[in-house]
Amino acid sequence: MARKTATPRFTVPTLDAEVGAEVAGILQLRLHALNDLALTLKHVHWNVVGPHFIGVHEMIDPQVDVVRAFVDEIAERIATLGSPVKGTPGTLVAERTWSDYSIGRADTIAHLGALDMVYRGVVSGHREAADATEESDPVTNDMLIGHLHQLELFHWFIRAHLENSSGVLVTAGDKTEKAAAADGASIS
DSSP: OOOOOOOOSOOSTTSOHHHHHHHHHHHHHHHHHHHHHHHHHHHHHHHEESTTHHHHHHHHHHHHHHHHHHHHHHHHHHHHTTOOOOOOHHHHHHHOSSOOOOOOSEEHHHHHHHHHHHHHHHHHHHHHHHHHHTTTOHHHHHHHHHHHHHHHHHHHHHHHTTBOTTSOBTTTTOOSHHHHHHHHHTTO
């Protein structure tokens, strides 16, 4: 899950420097995921078309703002733990464990289907990071759990467009964002 980072010369009081480095490594991957999510959300904001354009277009920007604040919070926690923050685009691309968002200009529901997959990945990764820091660093764990509250809420906003009145999510069995985009587009 996390890449090993060099042991810092210092970390927060009562936390071993090696544990601080391990937590910083976990957070670095979350930083990449959230930077990627913010860029992907802006991409959708600019490329969404169709009858539900304005609702989705306006729903996305507040999500971007919150995610960008999470990025800053995580970066500052990494620095607080005594590790360097890697925030360049090249590092994000080199270290990420997922593929680039592949949907260009598309109908709102197709983008929402693809975003369902994106949010599944981000929320799952954040939950894994929260689990991994529960015992070792309760401050980081608390931060990640706070992020999960908002990320899961945003995911619900996306999924509400993809659910029928019987509660069936059209993207439920999908494994790729292209499949989810196609299934989402099938309900428009």
